[in-house]
Amino acid sequence: MTAKQLWQRIETMLHPAVLLLSLLLVFTSSWVLIGRQLTSRASFWDLLHVYGGLLTGILALLFAVKVCVGGQWRQFFPWLTLDVKPLMSDISGLMRGQLPHSGGKGLISVIEGLGVILLLLVALTGAAWYAADPSNALTWRYYHIVFAHGFIGFIVLHCVLALLHLRDFFN
Template sequence: MSDTTENVWSPTLRWLHFGLALAVTLQLFLSLVMEEPGEAEGLETWAFMAHELFGLTAFALALLHWGWMLGGHDGGWRHLFPWDRQGWRAVWRDLSGLLRGCLPEGGPHPGLPGLVEGLGLVLVTLQGASGFAIFLLLPPEGGLPERFEFLSELHEVFGSGVWLYWFGHVGMALLHRLRGDAVVARISPFKSR
């Protein structure tokens, strides 16, 4: 049986999701403590270096996630972007269910959860790409060259979006858990099918 018919994520995707969630969470919270090189001292310097490490890890995992999904696994790109008629029907069905107090079922099928996951993956990828560019261009003493300062601004804008997405994603997972849904167990790499 395929993962799609069982409505269960593959082990590969569950590990990618876990790694991405952990790396993004760590780099978000490290961003609250860090300072740029040249301005940082002590803990702030270590937080900046750890933020770079977990940011690069998150970017790499996001790219692996794209590769996995675009390779047709776990519902493929149609799971992330249900742009066809069947996908939009699933999204509208999930939205109308939400209005009636029914949470959408997760899993590798088209609908609102997949669309939200796809938008989050786009956001994390853009955040990671801007961070990677800054990593390549930032001199050890700090301070991007003036012509590249727009990258820092983009990184901050995407970072705000990632924070909003993080709170929403964690909030929905908690809501599913409180309602007794098995969505969290199905995405966990530590639970057997």
């Protein structure tokens, strides 16, 4: 198997793997009892969250690479090139009661791009919390939780948008 074939196989599994691991981490996070650092008395849930989060962070980074390869980043982050006309068109359409369509550089793609950013911020702050000096760890824990809450909101919105995408198949 060549490197390209391996990457293609990994690429097809990234979205579902990130989704499933993220949901596992979210649904079990209330059982996590980590303050400043992971201790030798850490529970199964603490260890699962830390090392599952590490795996999810690595997959999130690969997912971000997948999204950005080949100029595809322009679809999810069109505001970086000041190409906001499709986004503004979708927003004005919403004001008139029209639902945006998926694809292109519009609202749905921008929301997906923000989800990638949130996922990376959750991973980055989780890693910083793990690696931080105990005197700074609670600050990183706070940021990790803030970005995790934002990412949870994104997951809910992403599911709603996925249902809207099904509408495109029937039109």
